[in-house]
Amino acid sequence: GQQVMQIPQYQHVQEGEDFTTYCNSSTTLSNIQWYKQRPGGHPVFLIQLVKSGEVKKQKRLTFQFGEAKKNSSLHITATQTTDVGTYFCAVAVNSGYSTLTFGKGTMLLVSP
Amino acid sequence: DTEVTQTPKHLVMGMTNKKSLKCEQHMGHRAMYWYKQKAKKPPELMFVYSYEKLSINESVPSRFSPECPNSSLLNLHLHALQPEDSALYLCASSRIQENTEAFFGQGTRLTVV
Numbered sequence: 533g534q535q536v537m538q539i540p541q542y543q544h545v546q547e548g549e550d551f552t553t554y555c556n557s558s559t560t561l562s563n564i565q566w567y568k569q570r571p572g573g574h575p576v577f578l579i580q581l582v583k584s585g586e587v588k589k590q591k592r593l594t595f596q597f598g599e600a601k602k603n604s605s606l607h608i609t610a611t612q613t614t615d616v617g618t619y620f621c622a623v624a625v626n627s628g629y630s631t632l633t634f635g636k637g638t639m640l641l642v643s644p
Numbered sequence: 645d646t647e648v649t650q651t652p653k654h655l656v657m658g659m660t661n662k663k664s665l666k667c668e669q670h671m672g673h674r675a676m677y678w679y680k681q682k683a684k685k686p687p688e689l690m691f692v693y694s695y696e697k698l699s700i701n702e703s704v705p706s707r708f709s710p711e712c713p714n715s716s717l718l719n720l721h722l723h724a725l726q727p728e729d730s731a732l733y734l735c736a737s738s739r740i741q742e743n744t745e746a747f748f749g750q751g752t753r754l755t756v757v
Contacts, residue, residue, distance in 0.1 A: 563743050574734060575687060577745040620686055629675055630738035630746035631700060634686035 536564070536621055538635030546643050551608040553638035555621035563624060564604045565632070566595060570617040578606075578619075611642045648749035650735050656755045659725060665752045667718040667735030676718040677736040677746065678710060687734055693718060694740060725756045 536555045545551055555564065563582045567575040579588055581597035581604060588595045594607045608615055618639045622632040648669045657663050667676065674695050679687035692700035693712040707729075709721040718735055732753050736746040 565745060574748045574750050575746075577747070580743055580745060582743055622686075624743070626692075626700070628740050628742055628744075629692060629694070629700075630677065630736065630744055631689055631692055632679075632687070632746060633689075637686050639684075 535633060536561075536623055536635040538621055538638060540638055541636060542639045542641075544641040544643065545611050547613060548610050551611050551615070551640055552605055553619050553621075553640075554603065554605050555635050556603045557623070558602070560601045561604075561623055562601075562627075564597060565622045565624070566604075566606055567620045567622060567634075568617050569620065569637075573617070575620060608640075611640070613642050613644055616640060616642050648735055648737055648747050650733075650749035650752050652752055653750065654753050654755075656757060657722065657725065658757055659727070661725075662721070662723045664722065665720040665733055665735075665754075667720075667749055668716055669737040669747070669749075670716055671737060671747065672715075673737035673739055673747070674715060675738045675740050676712060677738070678708075678718070678720055679734040679736060679748075681732040681734055681751070683731075691720075722754075725754075727756050730755045 538555045565580045566578040569575045585599045586597040592609045596605045618637040620637045621635040676693045678690040681687040690704045691710045696712045711719040732751045734751045735749040738744045738746045
């Protein structure tokens, strides 16, 4: 099945610094989704990317899908303590369903 | 209502016990899922129900038995679990369509003793 490699596994930043997590696949992806899981919480959908080269923004978060649809990134500008959590990329492996294969996730810690 | 509700939130059970996890959604989603998440790992798919019928079983041991009584409810029956089955069990639901997102419940944190 489709697999996505996600790096880094962990990042600790000072509040106000930027943060980026990357997902890579050896195969072309039909779409990629991003989820955030707060400590002790559950995954919450952030965004979905479908088109080659797509860029989407949500306030301080910028999501990109590579031109070859084999990689994606999530960039947070000027992190805040509320950004703490684990960010997962995920791929739906069955057409029409949210049968998600997740990357290993990047745990973000933000110090005030 | 965009919530998926899971009960109980926490469960401790012995290896000889039988227990059930429950999940409910009222978003009209016709696909429902069970995922298992071990500590510091990503969620892993266990089962998928589509229109109340089991459509995917990811080779899950038979000590886990899912059930979908109706389009809003999903259960996971547990019997003779092992300590290594301790994990966060997440229910999710989604529309049945291309490129659709999953809505996750808050999970049941299960400890098998």
